[in-house]
Amino acid sequence: MKKDLSIVLENKNIAKDTYKMTLHSDLSGLMKAGQFINVRVEGQLLARPISICLIKDNSFVIIYKIVGEGTSKLSFMKKDDKLEIFGPLGNGFNTDVPDNDILIIGGGIGVPPLYQLAREMAFKKKSLNVVLGFNTRDAVFLEEEFKQISAIFISTVDGSYGYKGNVIDLIKQKSLKGLIYACGPSKMLNAIESNFKDGYVSREARMACGIGACMACVCKDKKDENISYRVCADGPVFKIGQVL
């Protein structure tokens, strides 16, 4: 992991309170699907962890939602502005799996890291299904991008777009199967852990240092309470059934 002063290439609104930012940085060469970076916004004490959505040569994409002052300031950044970043952080997804059928499940702002993963799985010629859940129609993003590489199914909580309900019910209705890769709110990931045995979930946690030093993000092993993990350094990706 390294620090870099990245340069904003593009920063645009893509859904309700949701922005897609493309950054020029040589750190993109070190990144892998499922990892994240810490972003230091001017005037903010703590750096903010944001997952990596797409990795290119010398640039990468993040998608973030405005949830406070820091992300609000980020949304006002313009082309050629400089942004201090630190990373890549975390372990990322294991894409070296023998399974041919892959089922990718994303919820809300947990969707972005799954896009790079889906691209890599498509490149490996895996059979891909992507299921994305959002609260409302105006919160939906990345649908067209996923459509280019995979079958995609969308649910919204209020039924304003796609299937009305949650991703688990949609998966059951469509009888979708495969090795699971999921990222989203804890409630969704817990439901996935109750319904499926094989695969990976990328967990969120409150973070401070982002590098495994402060223990702000510790969670317990599901089977042995004497074992604990730091979500930032040992995760954020864990096997289904690994973490409480």
Ligand code: FES
């Ligand atoms: Fe400091 Fe994870 S955020 S150990």
